[in-house]
Amino acid sequence: MPSALPDGEPMPADGSLPRHALDGAATRPLGFYLHVPYCATRCGYCDFNTYTASELGGTSRDRYAEQVVEEIRLARRVLGEDPRPVSTVFVGGGTPTLLPAAELGRMLTAIDQEFGLAEDAEVTTEANPESVDPAYLAQLRGAGFNRVSFGMQSARAHVLRVLDRTHTPGRPEECVAEARKAGFSHVNLDLIYGTPGETDDDWRASLDAALAAGPDHVSAYALIVEEGTRLARRIRRGEVPMTDDDVHADRYLIAEERLSAAGLEWYEVSNWAAAGKTAARCRHNELYWTGADWWGAGPGAHSHVGGVRWWNVKHPAGYAKALAEGRSPGAGREILDAEDRRVERILLELRLRDGCPLDLLAQDGAQAAQRACDDGLLEPEPYARGRAVLTLRGRLLADAVVRDLVD
Structure with missing residues (x-):
């Protein structure tokens, strides 16, 4: 963590x-x-x-x-x-x-x-x-x-x-x-x-x-x-x-x-x-x-359930104290809206071999995906089927490709 x-x-x-x-x-x-x-x-x-x-x-x-x-x-x-x-x-x-x-x-x-x-x-x-x-x-x-x-x-x-x-x-x-x-x-x-x-x-x-x-x-x-x-x-x-x-x-x-x-x-x-x-x-x-649900237990652990993300207090002493007092050890949380979740799907799924659906992309992102495919950063065959999948060269530049696609 x-x-x-x-x-x-x-x-x-x-x-x-x-x-x-x-x-x-x-x-x-x-x-x-x-x-x-x-x-x-x-x-x-x-x-x-x-x-x-x-x-x-x-x-x-x-x-x-x-x-x-x-x-x-x-x-x-x-x-x-x-x-x-x-x-x-x-x-x-x-x-x-x-x-x-x-x-x-x-x-x-x-x-x-x-x-x-x-x-x-x-x-x-x-x-x-x-x-x-x-x-x-x-x-x-x-x-x-x-x-x-x-x-x-x-x-x-x-x-x-x-x-x-x-x-x-x-x-x-x-x-x-x-x-x-x-x-x-x-x-x-x-x-x-x-x-x-x-x-x-x-x-x-x-x-x-x-x-x-x-x-x-x-x-x-x-x-x-x-x-x-x-x-x-x-x-x-x-x-x-x-x-x-x-x-x-x-x-x-x-x-x-x-x-x-x-x-x-x-x-x-x-x-x-x-x-x-x-x-x-x-x-x-x-x-x-893939944005599924997990509960993170322990100091500083992060959790996510249904678009709600939260994180625990960092130090083991604070963690133990909260539980001893019958309180959640959670230090804070954020509730993701639809746009947050769309962007996170692109950020995470593009790193996978199956890639992410092109229909997740906004207009500027879709245009960036076409350029990335033309430049050899996305596989052409999955692209034709509606998915953005990184080539080997694309993997080397994954962070830059992702930044372009989430715009």
Whole structure:
């Protein structure tokens, strides 16, 4: 979750939603995001809402699972008679696996008890490679998790050092094997490209190491240097160089070449899954990209139900206090109007392999789409069928294409 919260109107103390938020809910999937904000150390590039032990201000994480369970019960009260079972659960952080596996399982059980899990529910947790072992992974699988996402980032030691990652090269690949042995059906590896000091050969080595481990999903993200992070300060002082957009584009092309040759196909600009196997995709993230409903529990977590978006207070102490007092931990919310939702659909759906419908575009956006197709940024065949789908070159320029289409 991002560390900065947006402006918005106050959240009702009981967390109640406008009546219209559940109109048509039966046609939309419902997911849960559970935020675990704890980290053993802070990575130099990270701008997420996370806390090391020294930053907790005396707040203990021993009761954290109990607090999340209380928010899950709040969700049940707020959503009322909503009959939908939960189709996806994603536990992110932070480092969720700093908590005992039984505590993560306790949160999952609460969702099942309050809402019911769909028979084919996707249940994911993120994990740092140094925070799990075979016994822990077996406990997670026994608790009902069926997908795990490991933060690999790079196979090169010097790149990991710049990122302040503490695991050793080779450990993420071992984790994939351990997860498979524990019975996980789906395993993702997260990679980052464009780290200062990384070369093209370093990036190829990271891709090759990840693919050799045999995950059915790989996420590859361009490094974004966020203000206020240790990495930003190091770059500003001239301690490490900064890569540029051309380097990022080259690394993306390398990723597409390597991953597609290994049988993974892109389905979102930064995500590749086993070709022809939709079950290998991250269904939870697809909820975000397609504007479905999800409840985010935990400090700083964001939620969206029926065009209403809200976010929780950031610090674990404030989060715990609100729940202890019987109040929603929500810090604020916004109610999206039809135009907001139209623009968000374009912003998010254009990043997907299926693209977005051209009839979402206003007149200026439609003209921009025609130019983008003529310029080789949109696929001509889907365009002829009424959809805007990015070409490979279009993916490299996705942000610029989106800006033109939402005008």
